[in-house]
Amino acid sequence: MYSEKVMDHFQNPRNVGEIENASGVGTVGNAKCGDIMRIYLDIDDNKVIQDVKFKTFGCGAAVATSSMATELVKGKTVQEALEVTNKAVMEALDGLPPVKVHCSLLAEEAIHAALWDYAEKNGIKIEGLEKPKTDISEEEEEEEY
Ligand code: FES
Numbered sequence: 001m002y003s004e005k006v007m008d009h010f011q012n013p014r015n016v017g018e019i020e021n022a023s024g025v026g027t028v029g030n031a032k033c034g035d036i037m038r039i040y041l042d043i044d045d046n047k048v049i050q051d052v053k054f055k056t057f058g059c060g061a062a063v064a065t066s067s068m069a070t071e072l073v074k075g076k077t078v079q080e081a082l083e084v085t086n087k088a089v090m091e092a093l094d095g096l097p098p099v100k101v102h103c104s105l106l107a108e109e110a111i112h113a114a115l116w117d118y119a120e121k122n123g124i125k126i127e128g129l130e131k132p133k134t135d136i137s138e139e140e141e142e143e144e145y
Helices: 004-011 060-073 086-092 098-122 137-141
Strands: 024-029 036-043 049-057
Touching: 004 060, 024 098, 036 060, 036 098, 049 060, 049 098, 060 086, 060 098, 086 098
Parallel strands: none
Antiparallel strands: 024 036, 036 049
């Protein structure tokens, strides 16, 4: 059911933890399953993501996608990090079963929320970044399980 990469990132998740005094922190929840993800970003003066950590209270697919998402954004600029969509994360993991696709949205949303927090703290605007939704229940309701 799961690819080897998903199993690997689930069993050995990368970048688990917290960053003290992080440049940006984003917490998002999946209203349907109640799972929660928090991402911490450490961003330098050149707007490059130097470090990233995450905490996920969620299913295996949520853990694996958060782990892969943190690997993908590390070393990128904030602008490049916006391109790390849930699709990109799923591709990097060699796919997810259809019923688990929504779990990968948590990682994308959490990164966006952390970038938004960073932008607000620094009074800057990140082009293409939209204010994160705190409640994603409407989208979820249209999906079938
Ligand atoms: Fe909730 Fe996967 S079932 S995030």
